[in-house]
Amino acid sequence: MTVCERAARVFAEVFGIDPDGVWCAPGRVNLIGEHVDYAGGLCLPMALPHVTAVAVRTRSDGRLRLHSDGFDPVDADLFGDRVDGWGGYVAGVAWALDVPGFTGADIAVVSDVPVGAGLSSSAALEAATALAFASLYMLPSDEAGRDALARACVRAENEYVGAPTGGMDQQIALRARAGHAMLLDCADGRAEHIPFDAQTHGVTVLVIDTGTGHRLVDGRYGDRRAEVDAAARRAGPLRDLSSPPALDDTVLRRRARHVVTEIARVRDAVAVLRAGAVRDLGPILDASHRSLRDDFEVSCPELDVAADAARAAGAFGARMVGGGFGGSVLALCDTGDVPRIEEAARTAAAGRGFPRPSFLEAVPSSGARRC
Ligand code: ADP
Ligand code: MG
Numbered sequence: 001m002t003v004c005e006r007a008a009r010v011f012a013e014v015f016g017i018d019p020d021g022v023w024c025a026p027g028r029v030n031l032i033g034e035h036v037d038y039a040g041g042l043c044l045p046m047a048l049p050h051v052t053a054v055a056v057r058t059r060s061d062g063r064l065r066l067h068s069d070g071f072d073p074v075d076a077d078l079f080g081d082r083v084d085g086w087g088g089y090v091a092g093v094a095w096a097l098d099v100p101g102f103t104g105a106d107i108a109v110v111s112d113v114p115v116g117a118g119l120s121s122s123a124a125l126e127a128a129t130a131l132a133f134a135s136l137y138m139l140p141s142d143e144a145g146r147d148a149l150a151r152a153c154v155r156a157e158n159e160y161v162g163a164p165t166g167g168m169d170q171q172i173a174l175r176a177r178a179g180h181a182m183l184l185d186c187a188d189g190r191a192e193h194i195p196f197d198a199q200t201h202g203v204t205v206l207v208i209d210t211g212t213g214h215r216l217v218d219g220r221y222g223d224r225r226a227e228v229d230a231a232a233r234r235a236g237p238l239r240d241l242s243s244p245p246a247l248d249d250t251v252l253r254r255r256a257r258h259v260v261t262e263i264a265r266v267r268d269a270v271a272v273l274r275a276g277a278v279r280d281l282g283p284i285l286d287a288s289h290r291s292l293r294d295d296f297e298v299s300c301p302e303l304d305v306a307a308d309a310a311r312a313a314g315a316f317g318a319r320m321v322g323g324g325f326g327g328s329v330l331a332l333c334d335t336g337d338v339p340r341i342e343e344a345a346r347t348a349a350a351g352r353g354f355p356r357p358s359f360l361e362a363v364p365s366s367g368a369r370r371c
Helices: 003-015 087-097 121-136 143-161 168-175 220-235 250-274 278-295 301-312 335-351
Strands: 021-030 045-058 063-068 074-077 105-111 180-185 190-195 203-209 317-321 328-334 358-361
Touching: 003 021, 003 045, 003 063, 003 105, 021 121, 021 168, 021 328, 045 121, 045 168, 063 087, 074 087, 087 105, 087 121, 087 143, 105 121, 121 143, 121 168, 143 168, 168 180, 180 250, 190 250, 203 301, 203 335, 220 250, 250 278, 278 301, 278 317, 278 328, 301 317, 301 328, 301 335, 328 335, 335 358
Parallel strands: 063 105
Antiparallel strands: 021 045, 045 105, 045 180, 063 074, 180 190, 203 328, 203 358, 317 328
């Protein structure tokens, strides 16, 4: 049974009636361009085959009732209560879209996107919810409409939930195309779909989930945002610089150097993909990891150990992905080397007493859709 089918079934079990419809949106992995979205930079995410599905039925009494297995159920007054916890991601989207005529809903959520693994389960939930509301209330969902929905999802996460994420996760969840990575210009939301056919080259994008959850709302992610803002106040928009700025403050100088060099690496990666030289992404990924670890200081031992193990076992390149301080590593490798790399990552983690990692293969998939 697909995730979408399960969402419809769970809805019927929980609410005793069929939903009006089911919508889903994918998790994502960012090939390159990490921690640059809020600096108005470039990034190159792709959607995962893993999705979060929402089965939705509208209500007319102002209540929002939510169910997701493994999470506390939510029953809130849409116009009175502020919804805390996971329900905030859904209530926040309703709030940000401010849909005329919206008077409540019952929603069942089912997902196979790992939660808190740096693969953007939060944006998958927001994007599926936003597309559902768009379908039910006739909001535009063409390319421009999806950009607007993504921006509403960002407001939901920033202003309602209080997690200061950029805009990449929501944009890719709504706008991804199968078989492509998406070059996203975070300054204006423009997207270009770049064919990414690793599979036909015998190459796999392997995601190693270290099993160490990150916490975006615990402050360190926000600290980096503030540092990047401070660097930009001194040096001008980092996005426009062709080389790292010479700032007096050594911390801000390193943060800015990460942003400027990472944006350059995104351009290099796009050139490599356009030339059909997928394996040449490897050194670019390695350089990104070093920059995130040493200049931006958002890696952690679990991520470093996983990336090193993957490289030692034959990956062309590996880097941490997502906000950092835990979460996942992306490794690019020959498809035949996947078992060896998985074994190496497990052994390395066990040797350090880290949690046992889990794995998924990232095949570039489509954005939010009606099931
Ligand atoms: P990530 O987006 O990397 O997975 P976040 O910390 O940004 O991690 O978002 C994870 C949070 O999103 C969860 O703690 C939960 O509140 C919410 N969430 C994500 N997926 C689901 C789901 N399937 N059901 C309920 N809540 C979810
Ligand atoms: Mg998230």
